[in-house]
Amino acid sequence: MKLCTLIIAIYTTDNCTIHALVTLLIINIIRLITSQLALQLLNLNLAVQVEQKCSNVLGIKVQPTDISIAHRIPKGKHDRSRPIMVRFNSRRIRDFVYSARRKLHGSGISGIYINEHLTKHNDHLFAACRNLRKERKIHSTWTWHGITYLKKLQNSRAVKIMNDDDLLKVSN
DSSP: OOHHHHHHHHHHHHHHHHHHHTTEEEEEEOOOOOOHHHHHHHHHTHHHHHHHHHHHTTOOOOOGGGEEEEEEOOOOTTOSSOOEEEEESOHHHHHHHHHHGGGGTTSSOOSEEEEEOOOHHHHHHHHHHHHHHHTTSSSEEEEETTEEEEESSTTSOOEEEOSHHHHHHHHO
């Protein structure tokens, strides 16, 4: 197999994976739960809790039929609680929830984080962009539908980062 064919195959596989993940969001609600019974009750009604948080905190009316499934996933290295993975039935509702997460930043509400579920490759690219942001080499970075974007300056156009080469072009 030629290198060009291999790169195209990897790119196509990653795009198919992104398309499959586009209705997923990972919601991390940090709070201390002491009782085992309280933890079990929390797990039983995850979809209801997500609906309530979207309504109360984000101001978005999410119906029970808008959520296909909500379940907890294992904690990461730096997580204090198990995040909730939510699959929405509609990409439109998922996009409303993901866009409304900006309301959390200046609201005084802490401990709720809403992120996209990224492929390993795109997670790597986004982490590299966040590091560039910490080093103040770029103005901002974000993901949308599983793809990483960045702005070098505040008034510059957004640049789509699809691979390490794109990242090298921007960081130089």
